[in-house]
Amino acid sequence: MSPYRYTAQASTSSASDTEALGFALGCCLRLGDVVSLNGDLGAGKTVFTKGVARALGIEAPITSPTFTLANQYQGSSMLHHLDVYRLAGPEEAYDLALDELYESGVTIVEWGDIIAEELPPDAMRIDLRIELEPVVPPGGGGPAQPVDDPNQAWEDLDSGRRIDLIGIGPRWENRAAELDSALAPWRNEGGPGSPGEASC
Ligand SMILES: Nc1ncnc2c1ncn2[C@@H]1O[C@H](COP(=O)(O)OP(=O)(O)OP(=O)(O)O)[C@@H](O)[C@H]1O
Ligand SMILES: [Mg+2]
Numbered sequence: 001m002s003p004y005r006y007t008a009q010a011s012t013s014s015a016s017d018t019e020a021l022g023f024a025l026g027c028c029l030r031l032g033d034v035v036s037l038n039g040d041l042g043a044g045k046t047v048f049t050k051g052v053a054r055a056l057g058i059e060a061p062i063t064s065p066t067f068t069l070a071n072q073y074q075g076s077s078m079l080h081h082l083d084v085y086r087l088a089g090p091e092e093a094y095d096l097a098l099d100e101l102y103e104s105g106v107t108i109v110e111w112g113d114i115i116a117e118e119l120p121p122d123a124m125r126i127d128l129r130i131e132l133e134p135v136v137p138p139g140g141g142g143p144a145q146p147v148d149d150p151n152q153a154w155e156d157l158d159s160g161r162r163i164d165l166i167g168i169g170p171r172w173e174n175r176a177a178e179l180d181s182a183l184a185p186w187r188n189e190g191g192p193g194s195p196g197e198a199s200c
Helices: 015-026 045-055 090-096 098-103 112-118 176-186
Strands: 005-012 034-038 070-074 078-083 106-110 124-130 161-168
Touching (some): 005 015, 045 106, 045 124, 090 098, 090 112
Parallel strands (some): 034 124
Antiparallel strands (some): 070 078, 124 161
16 A cells, blocks of 8 residues: 655745745644755745744744754754755765754755655655746836746745645654644635744
């Protein structure tokens, strides 16, 4: 029998909306959970993680660990925030003692696919995709074109994100109803989710 798969599709309309979605998911996370975040540069992985951190009661500013590889924050449980963009592959993750990290808190891994073999099989996988929106070319003439370089064009702007979540195995099966209700405001393109809650 194939293992249980929890799946959800969400959309967000701004950075703060993505952070609010991260908060909603963070309220469902427990000690030992691992979340692998994937998506292009600027897709919103760190923004999402900020929401998770806030749900764990962490008030410290969350900065991208692109150079440090791993940051740790103490909240209602420990948050390990990893960014493995600079690793060439899973073998380079050896020094991070990942199994011990996973046991001792909630772990979020930006660019998790790079170390896919070192992730637990029941890590939740979240893919963030920038939704390109047509823009009117400079000068206003001609038909609207999709943006060529979304990172450049949208650096400080809010735009849509499509966010897919997949969790395999009993870890997520046991929480499916909780996840469904937490993520409901962002599913089915129903407009912006609930604005940032103060606590879970
Ligand atoms: N709907 C949205 N959700 C998330 N971020 C958005 C959204 N719309 C615009 N943004 C902007 O996109 C950027 C996302 O940056 P962020 O650092 O979270 O990306 P990242 O995926 O962590 O990138 P990197 O791979 O470089 O770590 C921010 O500047 C944010 O303001
Ligand atoms: Mg990041």
